[in-house]
Amino acid sequence: MSDLQRLLKESWTLVEEDQDKLAGYFYARIFLGRPEVRDLFPVTMDVQRARLLGAIVSAIQTVDDPERFDEYLRSLGRDHRKFQVVPEQYEVVGAALLEALRTFGRGxxxxxxxxxxxxxxxxxxxKMLAGAEADTNPAFVHAEVVSHERRGRDIGIMRVRPLQHLEFRPGQYVSLECPKYQPRVWRTYSIANAPRADGTMDFHIRALGAGWVSGALVRRTLPGDMLRLAAPMGTMAVDRRSQRDIVLIAGGTGLAPIKAIIEELATFNxxxxVHVFYGARDRDDLYDLPDLQRLxxxxxxxxLMPVCSHDSGWGGEEGLLSEVVRRYGPxxxxxxxxxxxxxxxxxxLRALNELQVPSMRVKYDAFADY
Structure with a gap:
């Protein structure tokens, strides 16, 4: 561990218990210094505060992994183009962050x-500015919902058509805004298909409790509605140079990028x-099982190995995905x-580590809403 990483982690422990207050103070300082910036953010800031903390923690955790650190921050810079951030505002953000850390770090x-x-x-x-400047995609594109299908209790499968070309790789995700129902509130969703000639993109969305965006996308969105999509992000792309066999592990609507990867593999493999472990709580939550069986x-x-964690006697594998993966192999x-x-x-990840799978062969995007 470098001295920089040690100092960052040590200092973070001083403020970690007050992280919600720290985030609130941070945004207050920004808005006091630049009131015009307030209009870029949603009316309610609770979730936005959590995104800030997620970004800070992720940056701290990756600072001693140069490749991952670089890609994470460049992606973050590309994504923040949707907020129409200009370079001068980075200075304002930096000053506010340092003031907040000093305040809650106290003596x-x-x-x-x-x-x-x-x-x-x-x-x-x-690095964020470099990522934003190098991005050839527009900051965001408008997209029309062309179809919407409800599946199970709380899942919707939505197909959209961007009005401009949006280049992406299977396995990536985008930030999505629904201006009709929740303006200025962005959430990240994985793209559930490989690129198509008509440019359409599929999303698998679960309505999470009182989730503003997810609930609107699952229960209220209709064909013809307009959305906004930010620049694609994520590094969970297939390594075409590898000759090794592949294991794809998907839980719930985490199936979306896994399905995109399967579609890509179908074009050249x-x-x-390719072994697919697809898990859900019960058989009703295996919302896309018929199509996976078709593939x-x-x-x-x-x-294909479907798995249910809380559905005794359902007819297939039972248990947590990590437990079921242990039963097979090597x-x-x-x-x-x-x-x-x-x-x-x-x-x-714990199970694969215990099974002695090298970490460099494991890809995942633990993305958060920034």
Missing amino acids: DWTPEYDQAWRDAYDVIAR RTRW ASVFPWLS WQDHDFYLSGSPAMIRAT
Whole structure:
């Protein structure tokens, strides 16, 4: 661990318990200094505060992994183009962040911590700006909903057609805004298909409790409604140079990028076996099982293992995905792609580590709403 990473992590422990207050203070300082910036954000800021903290923690965790750190921040810069951020505003954000950290670090905050965060933020800002400047996609594109299908209790499958070309790779995700129902509130959703000639994109969305955007997208959105899509992000793309067999692990609507990867593999793969573990709480939540079964019947290299964690006697594998993966293998010579809830990702990573799968062969995007 470098001195910079040590100082960042040490100092973060001083403010971690007050992170909600810290985030609120941070935004208050920005809006006091630049009132015109307030219109870029949603009326209710609770979720936005959580995004800030997620971004900070992710940056801290990746600072000693140069490749991952670089790609994460460049992607973050590309994504923030949707807010119409200009370079001068990065200085305002940096000053507000340092003031918030000093305030909640109180008497334990040292000049060394201050300099570490100053240095880290300088790198963060430069890499985000570089990512934004290098992006050839528009900051966001308008897209029309062309079809919408409800599946199960709380899942919707939506197909949209961007009005401008939006280049992406299977496995990536985008930030999405629904101006009709929740203006200025963006949420991240994985693209559930490989690129098509007509440019359409599919999204698998679960309505999460009282979730403003997810609820509107599942229960209220209709064909003809307009959305906005920001620049594609994420690094969970298939390594075409690898000759290793592949394991795809999807929990719930985490199936979306996994399905996109399967579609891409269908265009070129002939020699790599592909094993799909598709998990849900119960059989009703295996919302796309028939189509996966169809794909498995078409492509001889594709095998499918559906799993239910809380549906005894349903007719297939039972247990958590991480537990079921342990029952098969060996897996040391496979490439892994994971998508699902944070808890599912953590449990599966632990299982793969215990099964001695090299971490460099495991890809996942634990994306948060920034």
